[in-house]
């Protein structure tokens with residue numbers, strides 16, 4: 428897929444109009460806790476050791492790729508990339524410093540569509556089973572960037588739970604075989 432010239436991105440794409448966002452969590456965790464502003468915080472996944480940033484190797488910059496627009500074509504309303512699909516930018520894990528400091532960020536991690544969420548989970552070999560729930564949320568983007576923004580993750584402040592359902596195993600397996608990619 429060819430890179431999209433970032434100059435073609437309109438200056439103000441309608442971020443606020445994106446309908447809903449998706450994340451997963453275990454069935455035994457009450458999704459309503461996501462609506463409590465006190466719980467709308469995110470820490471890095473895995474080890475959050477301080478030190479050299481693993482994502483960018485200390486350079487402070489990394490390649491961003493939006494899985495949704497890569498699969499479906501560039502969408503100028505996309506809250507992840509604004510239709511840019513693939514571009515280099517400041518590393519979201521270390522905010523360009525090259526070094527990781529232990530920190531929490533405002534918002535909960537989510538993806539702009541269910542397939543984008545599944546691609547991320549597959550890439551990270553996440554443990555998924557019958558107790559995994561997909562939570563569809565409505566809300567606004569946080570002012571902070573997700574640690575994995577380069578992989579299409581967003582931080583949002585959920586206002587409403589639109590839906591809770593089991594994993595779509597058919598979609599997951601088609602994505603894992605690369606059919607829909």
Ligand SMILES: [Zn+2]
Pocket residue numbers: 480481482483484485486487488518519520521522523524525526
């Ligand atoms: Zn970094």
Ligand SMILES: [Zn+2]
Pocket residue numbers: 493494495496497502505506507508509510511512
């Ligand atoms: Zn996109």
